[in-house]
Amino acid sequence: xxxxxxxxxxxxxxxxxxxxxxxxxxxxxxxxxxxxxxxxxxxxxxxxxxxxxxxxxxxxxxxxxxxxxxxxxxxxxxxxxxxxxxxxxxxxxxxxxxxxxxxxxxxxxxxxxxxxxxxxxxxxxxxxxxxxxxxxxxxxxxxxxxxxxxxxxxxxxxxxxxxxxxxxxxxxxxxxxxxxxxxxxxxxxxxxxxxxxxxxxxxxxxxxxxxxxxxxxxxxxxxxxxxxxxxxxxxxxxxxxxxxxxxxxxxxxxxxxxxxxxxxxxxxxxxxxxxxxxxxxxxxxxxxxxxxxxxxxxxxxxxxxxxxxxxxxxxxxxxxxxxxxxxxxxxxxxxxxxxxxxxxxxxxxxxxxxxxxxxxxxxxxxxxxxxxxxxxxxxxxxxxxxxxxxxxxxxxxxxxxxxxxxxxxxxxxxxxxxxxxxxxxxxxxxxxxxxxxxxxxxxx
Numbered sequence: 001x002x003x004x005x006x007x008x009x010x011x012x013x014x015x016x017x018x019x020x021x022x023x024x025x026x027x028x029x030x031x032x033x034x035x036x037x038x039x040x041x042x043x044x045x046x047x048x049x050x051x052x053x054x055x056x057x058x059x060x061x062x063x064x065x066x067x068x069x070x071x072x073x074x075x076x077x078x079x080x081x082x083x084x085x086x087x088x089x090x091x092x093x094x095x096x097x098x099x100x101x102x103x104x105x106x107x108x109x110x111x112x113x114x115x116x117x118x119x120x121x122x123x124x125x126x127x128x129x130x131x132x133x134x135x136x137x138x139x140x141x142x143x144x145x146x147x148x149x150x151x152x153x154x155x156x157x158x159x160x161x162x163x164x165x166x167x168x169x170x171x172x173x174x175x176x177x178x179x180x181x182x183x184x185x186x187x188x189x190x191x192x193x194x195x196x197x198x199x200x201x202x203x204x205x206x207x208x209x210x211x212x213x214x215x216x217x218x219x220x221x222x223x224x225x226x227x228x229x230x231x232x233x234x235x236x237x238x239x240x241x242x243x244x245x246x247x248x249x250x251x252x253x254x255x256x257x258x259x260x261x262x263x264x265x266x267x268x269x270x271x272x273x274x275x276x277x278x279x280x281x282x283x284x285x286x287x288x289x290x291x292x293x294x295x296x297x298x299x300x301x302x303x304x305x306x307x308x309x310x311x312x313x314x315x316x317x318x319x320x321x322x323x324x325x326x327x328x329x330x331x332x333x334x335x336x337x338x339x340x341x342x343x344x345x346x347x348x349x350x351x352x353x354x355x356x357x358x359x360x361x362x363x364x365x366x367x368x369x370x371x372x373x374x375x376x377x378x379x380x381x382x383x384x385x386x387x388x389x390x391x392x393x394x395x396x397x398x399x400x401x402x403x404x405x406x407x408x409x410x411x412x413x414x415x416x417x418x419x420x421x422x423x424x425x426x427x428x429x430x431x432x433x434x435x436x437x438x439x440x441x442x443x444x
Contacts, residue, residue: 251294354398
């Protein structure tokens with residue numbers, strides 16, 4: 001619920017505070033305590049947060065759920081300590097990123113009172129493009145004794161690698177160890193991926209239905225209310241006035257925009273993410289869901305198309321890193337969506353290959369300058385290009401090997417990864433621009 005990086009910061013501070021009372025993430029098997037008291041704001045002496053540059057980039061400007069549009073790393077960190085990790089003891093690991101669902105008006109008021117006690121620093125990663133790195137250090141007066149709780153999340157948004165109370169390490173995991181929820185050794189050739197998606201069982205189908213249900217609920221929220229800067233309402237008005245045609249392409253863009261604008265605007269609804277990103281999850285799936293309904297395509301093919309999109313998106317993300325200077329909606333999930341849409345429209349191996357290369361040749365290189373309201377524009381444009389690439393491919397258009405496009409789509413995806421890792425300096429420049437903007441806004 002909310003931008004993934006904001007939720008991960010909340011998870012880090014929640015884990016630190018809950019550890020003071022013997023309440024640990026249930027999947028670690030260290031013990032739970034569902035009666036953790038809400039923090040006494042007078043006893044919070046200091047809360048220090050360190051994040052890598054990409055977490056900073058995506059968390060500094062996006063609205064936080066259930067805060068009436070408030071934003072900021074400080075507030076996300078403060079809100080985290082007011083959440084109980086095991087309010088529902090049946091939670092699975094990935095569901096901890098929904099902790100902001102516990103926020104209410106009294107908690108928001110108390111969290112805002114703590115913002116001045118929070119310090120933000122940057123994790124020392126140099127020019128390395130890393131998967132997520134978040135550290136939290138809470139100094140709290142517990143039983144009249146100053147107690148220090150430390151946590152670290154690294155490698156994935158919910159991959160807790162350290163829980164420490166004072167000098168005692170409660171839990172530690174090597175930061176080089178892969179997160180449990182990260183898929184490895186995915187096939188990189190389309191025939192093998194097609195074999196996998198066409199061999200799914202009932203359990204896997206049910207998980208894929210959750211993608212549809214969750215993301216449709218989010219897009220409905222975005223259509224029903226105004227979030228962000230009102231891009232969705234503007235699109236709806238343009239359709240009503242005849243300035244935009246009410247066709248399939250426009251509806252793909254409108255529904256994708258609805259989900260992303262609601263999410264960036266702090267809607268109290270979760271997104272089904274893919275490769276660690278809710279916006280990517282929306283862009284990878286909503287165009288396929290809209291197209292299947294518009295063309296009355298059966299559920300079986302819809303579910304398989306969504307899975308194909310998820311897999312291709314994950315493969316690219318493995319090459320580029322979960323976070324980088326590249327916009328994930330353009331450079332990952334829209335390419336996955338192009339592959340999924342092509343399969344949905346009846347495309348075979350050749351057409352899916354062509355769709356991946358067409359999308360990559362059109363969109364690669366669009367930068368990520370942080371999560372914010374205007375991500376809606378990027379996502380809706382990326383969704384449109386995904387559909388265009390699918391339509392081109394099923395109508396026989398093939399992008400010849402040239403530029404970053406290789407004959408084999410897996411090599412094209414590897415090239416996107418090479419570009420991502422070469423843009424470390426660009427990434428640092430973007431962060432400096434954002435930091436200067438934050439200072440300007442504070443001073444004004």
